[in-house]
Every structure is written in structure tokens, then in C-alpha cells.
Amino acid sequence: MSGMFNDVAVLPLMPVEDDHDTGGFFAAARRGELALRFCSECGQLLHLPRQVCFACGGARSEWRAVPGRGRVHAWTTVTHQVHPAFPTPYTVVLVDLEEIDARLVGSLPGEAELEVGQPVRVRFDRAPDGTTVPNWEVEA
Amino acid sequence: MSEALSHRDRCAIAGIGATEFSKDSGRSELTLAAQACRAALQDAGLTVADVDGVVSCDYDLVSYGAIADALGIADLTYWGQTGPGGSGPCAMVGQAVAAILSGQATTVLVYRALNGRSGRRYGLGAPDPDARVGGRGAYEEFFAPYGLVTPGQFFALLAQRHMSTYGTRYEALAEIALACREAANRNPAAQMHERALTLEQCLAARPISLPLRLFDFCLETDGACAVVVTSAERAADCAQPPVLVRAVAQSTGPRVQPGVMYPMLMRPDITVTPSQTVARTLFSRAGLGPSEVDVAQIYDCFTITVLLQLEDYGFCAKGEGGAFTESGALRPGGALPINTAGGNLSEGYVHGMNHVLEGVRQIRGTSTSQVTGAEVSLVTSAPPPGTSALLLVRG
Structure with a gap:
């Protein structure tokens, strides 16, 4: 599913994009897609992503686009700054994806007012060099 | 098997x-x-x-x-x-x-x-602001770009989820900090020996990563154990009364996830830790159950870490850690006195090796907060990614 890009001047702590097991996640994000890794042989979701399948033992797996909608699972508002790249306050959110049994992390500005189960949708935060990280925002 | x-x-x-x-x-x-x-x-x-x-x-x-x-x-x-x-x-x-x-x-x-x-x-978080994060099997690229960079933030997520799922009150977390501090006040070797702590101070303390506040965090310590x-x-011929390893166990639980800590957030229920499976193995190997434990040193990098373990080791049901804690169970004379030297929260943060020493003292009868007649002493280590635990008894 293609989603909205959000061009940002700085993307703090940019991800490694060429890892054998996880690189496809960020390659998909550059295309505006939220993608997870699945076993090509038995269909098992492999999240966090890795090539080999724990269910059937296969080593062929593929990236499939998944719906960019989710619900809030938990959050914390960080008020004590420990890392120079992340001015406080900001809110780290855990998101349960809709329609698929997987969870991802996001970051919202300030002290976000959230509730468990609240709907959120994906957004693609893109740095000037093209590096892109899926992030989440509260559904309007 | x-x-x-x-x-x-x-x-x-x-x-x-x-x-x-x-x-x-x-x-x-x-x-x-x-x-x-x-x-x-x-x-x-x-x-x-x-x-x-x-x-x-x-x-x-x-x-x-x-x-x-x-x-x-x-x-x-x-x-x-x-x-x-x-x-x-x-x-x-x-x-x-x-x-x-x-x-x-x-x-x-x-x-x-x-x-x-x-x-x-450790609390400063590892990543260098100029370096890319992730790769090498640590899976940091799924967490650090969002500002999830310290263990305290990780445990704050667990605390928030526990509170919203089970109605756990902040006062329950504060009670864990207070129980540890009371023990430290009796232990001259503890870093917080001379520092009193009240519930009011806990409630008013500055927030670090909500719902966790200052006194929910362990100390930072120089030291060795x-x-x-x-x-x-051989121990029977040594200088001290022997303290037997009744049982020891390690466990990852199912779908442990890779990396060290943050990937555990991908498990189905983040309020359940590998302490649940380690407890089963430990008590089975020991031929004992939670009701036979006289005193426990529960790993306490944060207060919430203790609360989750109390449930996972079976001292109370899942979701009832708050009520169990607020009943006064963790204090001297309670159902389960814990961290009797002060723990990571108030004795010192020697990564829980200090907990092993205090578990031994309780069996020897030499703790500064001695549980009278203690015969079964539990020591636990940190939950993520896998964990370990120890039951000590008299020789």
C-alpha cells in the first residue's frame, strides 16, 4: 500500500539499509510501501524480518506490502533527554498492525494524548538523501 | 525432550x-x-x-x-x-x-x-548520532530511529501497557522503590543507606519516561561482586556454612526474538516476560513452589521489572502484581520480603550480581534485613532477552 511521504530536514539515527535480513523493509519505505517479510514456501510471517523460516526451515522469503493502518498498543512520553538527536518531550508508540499479527514502533511529537486501541496510519518520513522510515500518526 | x-x-x-x-x-x-x-x-x-x-x-x-x-x-x-x-x-x-x-x-x-x-x-543509550543504526543482528533499526534508545524507555512501555490493561496504580511501582529503600536504610553498604524516601517524594519525582519517574530507575554504580x-x-569443609544451589535455570520462552532488549516488544503480550517459563523450570528442578519461598532478591533495573516478575514467578496472578505489592507483601514480615540489601534500586547496580550475594546472606542468617528462619531463598536475573534464576537452601 502506498502512503504519504513526509519530507524532513533531518532523520535522527538513520537506519542501516543494506542488512541481508532487514534491508527490504527500508527499500520498501523508499517506495512509500509498508512491507513485511514472509516465507515463500509456507507463507509464515517472519517479523522481525529474517530470511530463514522458523516454521518450515525454508530459506526463500519475500517482502509483501501490508496495510498501513494500525492501533495503539502502548506508549511512553519521554521527558528526560538522553540522546542529542531526540529533543524532549516526544512520545514513543507501539502499533499493532490491522489485519496482520505484527507490531511496529513510531514516534509522535510532544506529549501525545493517546488511548489503547486508537487508530493510527502510516506515514513515510524521508530524509534529503532519500532514506525513509515508516512512522505513524493518529487518524484524523 | x-x-x-x-x-x-x-x-x-x-x-x-x-x-x-x-x-x-x-x-x-x-x-x-x-x-x-x-x-x-x-x-x-x-x-x-x-x-x-x-x-x-x-x-x-x-x-x-x-x-x-x-x-x-x-x-x-x-x-x-x-x-x-x-x-x-x-x-x-x-x-x-x-x-x-x-x-x-x-x-x-x-x-x-x-x-x-x-x-x-548504560542509561545514555548506545547509538552515535552520526552513525547509522542497525544491522549485525541487533535489529536496532526498528527502534532507535524513533527515539527508543534506553532500557528505561523500553520498560516504561511495559508499565504503561500493564497499567492500561490491569488498572495498575503508580502507587504500586512506588511501593517497590520504597521497599528497596527501607532495606537499604538498614544496610550500611548500600549507596542509599542514609537517604530516606517517602511515597510523596516518589509521586512528585521528575518524570523520565512516563509513567516511570526518577525513583523507578535503579542507581548507577561503580563496584564489583x-x-x-x-x-x-568441598563446601562442607569451607569456612562458612554451605549454601546449596537447590536449582538453577535459564529460559528464553517461545519466540524470544533476536537482539538484546527492544525486539521483545514484538512478542504478543509485552506484560509477560521469560521469567514465566524460567520459573516453571526452576521450581520443577527444585521440587518447590512459589509458596515455599521465604525471601526473594528480584532483579530491579526498574520498579516495573519487579512487578512483572512477581506475576511471572507465580507469587500472584497475571494482572494482580499491583494489588499484591500494595498489600505490603514486599516489606519485612510480608508474604514475600524482597531485595533485602536494597537491590539495584537502592543498594547498588552491580547488574544483579549483588542479588546473588544477598540471597546467600539470607540463608546464612547474616542479612541486615534478615528474614527469621529463611530456608528457601530465590534470586532472579533480568528478563530480556532470556533470563535466569536461582533457588538457594541450607546445606
Whole structure:
């Protein structure tokens, strides 16, 4: 599913994009897609992503686009700054994806007012060099 | 799976040793480790000449070669390392037991040394702002770009979820900090020995990563702890009354996830830790249950870490940790006095190796918050990624 890009001047702590097991996640994000890794042989979701399948033992797996909608699972508002790249306050959110049994992390500005189960949708935060990280925002 | 051979009561902790706990030790981790090891040997009535094995965790900066050389060990025939710092101490004792019962060593030093305040501070988070994060199997690229960079933030997510799912009150977390502080106030060796703490101070403390506040966080400590593990027969001839390893266990639980800590957030229920599966193995190996535990040293990097473990070890049902804690159970005379030297929260943060020492003191009857007649002493190590635990009994 293609989603909205959000061009940002700085993307703090940019991800490694060429890892054998996880690189496809960020390659998909550059295309505006939220993608997870699945076993090509038995269909098992492999999240966090890795090539080999724990269910059937296969080593062929593929990236499939998944719906960019989710619900809030938990959050914390960080008020004590420990890392120079992340001015406080900001809110780290855990998101349960809709329609698929997987969870991802996001970051919202300030002290976000959230509730468990609240709907959120994906957004693609893109740095000037093209590096892109899926992030989440509260559904309007 | 075939049944494991039993190690029940076949090995003992014969000696314990520690340095002072401070904010600035003024010496290297190697010096701290060597001093704690020598203190443990002296306590046991043994000498360096008796030692043929060492075990540490893989965060320790003091290598097996360094400690062997610093102590002047003639020939090390066994060395081993367990997982990361907090999950390590009970597993480290377990590895010493394994080495002894497999004939690879007779007397094993288990140590943890760190300059946790004056040296590298864990709470600052690892990533360099200019470097890309992730790769190499750590999976940080799924967490660090969102500002999830410290263990306190990780445990705050668990606390928030527990509170919203089960109605757990902040007062329950504060009670854990207060129980640890009360014990530290009776322990002259504790970093917080002279510092009183009240519920009002906990509630008003500055927020760090909500719902967690200042006193939900453990201390940062320079110091070292060590124990001597040997066979039960040999321990019977040592200087101290032997404290037997009734059982020791490690567990990852299902779908452990890769990496060290943050990937555990991908597990279906983040309020359940691998302590739930380690408890099953531990109590089964011991032939004991949670109701027979007289006193417990529960790993406390954060207050919420304790609350989750109380449920996972079966001291109360899942979701009832708040009510159990607020009943006063964790205080002296309560159903389960915990962290009787002050724990990581108020004695010192020696990554839970200090918990092993206090578990031994309770069986010896020498704690500054002694539980009268304690016969079964539980020690736990940190939950993520896997965890470990230890049950100690009288020899």
C-alpha cells in the first residue's frame, strides 16, 4: 500500500539499509510501501524480518506490502533527554498492525494524548538523501 | 525432550565478596573484579591456588585471561560467559555448577565488575548520532530511529501497557522503590543507606519516561561482586556454612526474538516476560513452589521489572502484581520480603550480581534485613532477552 511521504530536514539515527535480513523493509519505505517479510514456501510471517523460516526451515522469503493502518498498543512520553538527536518531550508508540499479527514502533511529537486501541496510519518520513522510515500518526 | 540430569543440592556457594559501591571507584574494572574475587575466596577460607574456573557475563570488560592473570591463577581449566549483564548472574552460577558437575573445574569464581557511573553509563543509550543504526543482528533499526534508545524507555512501555490493561496504580511501582529503600536504610553498604524516601517524594519525582519517574530507575554504580562456587562436599569443609544451589535455570520462552532488549516488544503480550517459563523450570528442578519461598532478591533495573516478575514467578496472578505489592507483601514480615540489601534500586547496580550475594546472606542468617528462619531463598536475573534464576537452601 502506498502512503504519504513526509519530507524532513533531518532523520535522527538513520537506519542501516543494506542488512541481508532487514534491508527490504527500508527499500520498501523508499517506495512509500509498508512491507513485511514472509516465507515463500509456507507463507509464515517472519517479523522481525529474517530470511530463514522458523516454521518450515525454508530459506526463500519475500517482502509483501501490508496495510498501513494500525492501533495503539502502548506508549511512553519521554521527558528526560538522553540522546542529542531526540529533543524532549516526544512520545514513543507501539502499533499493532490491522489485519496482520505484527507490531511496529513510531514516534509522535510532544506529549501525545493517546488511548489503547486508537487508530493510527502510516506515514513515510524521508530524509534529503532519500532514506525513509515508516512512522505513524493518529487518524484524523 | 528427555529429562535433564539433576543438579539439585550438588553444588554450593561457599564464599561471597564485594567492593564498596560508589559513584567513582577511582580504579579499573579489573582491580574491582580482583578485589571482589579475593574477598569471596577469603570469605570461603580458600585461596587463589584452589581456583580453576571463572565465569562472567558478556558485558564484563574483565576477560577470563585478565582476571586469571590479575589473581595469579596457575592454570584455568574452565572459563565461560553468559548473555548480557542483567540476565547473567544466576546463569553465571549455573554455568559454574555445570563446569563442576561435568568435571571441568572444582572451584569457580563468578564475578561482575563495572564502573557504571564513572565509566560507560548504560542509561545514555548506545547509538552515535552520526552513525547509522542497525544491522549485525541487533535489529536496532526498528527502534532507535524513533527515539527508543534506553532500557528505561523500553520498560516504561511495559508499565504503561500493564497499567492500561490491569488498572495498575503508580502507587504500586512506588511501593517497590520504597521497599528497596527501607532495606537499604538498614544496610550500611548500600549507596542509599542514609537517604530516606517517602511515597510523596516518589509521586512528585521528575518524570523520565512516563509513567516511570526518577525513583523507578535503579542507581548507577561503580563496584564489583563475586561468589565462589564449588561442590557441596568441598563446601562442607569451607569456612562458612554451605549454601546449596537447590536449582538453577535459564529460559528464553517461545519466540524470544533476536537482539538484546527492544525486539521483545514484538512478542504478543509485552506484560509477560521469560521469567514465566524460567520459573516453571526452576521450581520443577527444585521440587518447590512459589509458596515455599521465604525471601526473594528480584532483579530491579526498574520498579516495573519487579512487578512483572512477581506475576511471572507465580507469587500472584497475571494482572494482580499491583494489588499484591500494595498489600505490603514486599516489606519485612510480608508474604514475600524482597531485595533485602536494597537491590539495584537502592543498594547498588552491580547488574544483579549483588542479588546473588544477598540471597546467600539470607540463608546464612547474616542479612541486615534478615528474614527469621529463611530456608528457601530465590534470586532472579533480568528478563530480556532470556533470563535466569536461582533457588538457594541450607546445606
